[in-house]
């Protein structure tokens with residue numbers, strides 16, 4: 001049994017910015033990745049409703065990193081526990097744990113992928129179509145290859161290579177629609 005992944009909002013980054021917001025359902029886990037900036041909260045809530053998911057039934061929220069464009073609408077999910085690179089947050093409980101390798105459910109796990117920031121994590125999802133990776137290592141299929149906001153571009157490129165080494169079938173980038181990474185040149 002594999003996880004189901006739906007893109008609620010395909011993000012963009014130009015004059016205005018919206019994050020890619022993703023829903024993952026895997027057995028009892030209902031996971032939202034990057035409830036960030038969008039033009040209107042309905043851009044998250046309406047697709048969620050169409051999929052038959054109430055915000056209060058979301059069990060987990062993952063922050064790919066801490067920038068506001070990826071976190072701003074976290075409070076829509078009042079019952080979720082929240083995951084970042086450092087810890088799990090639930091109510092007033094802060095539980096430290098390393099994110100790398102942490103499993104949220106049988107088919108969903110986290111991977112530390114620093115570069116854009118030191119706190120970047122990728123959400124790896126086992127789907128019927130293969131491994132999908134929700135990640136800010138790419139903004140979109142169209143680039144940019146050099147992340148203009150990266151804290152450490154060399155580290156980012158090593159993280160990209162490590163992720164591509166897992167042979168993902170799908171990249172769900174930080175600010176765009178999912179794409180097949182087969183066309184990307186693997187970094188040496």
Ligand SMILES: [Zn+2]
Pocket residue numbers: 065067116136
């Ligand atoms: Zn960012």
Ligand SMILES: [Zn+2]
Pocket residue numbers: 019067069070136174175
């Ligand atoms: Zn971003």
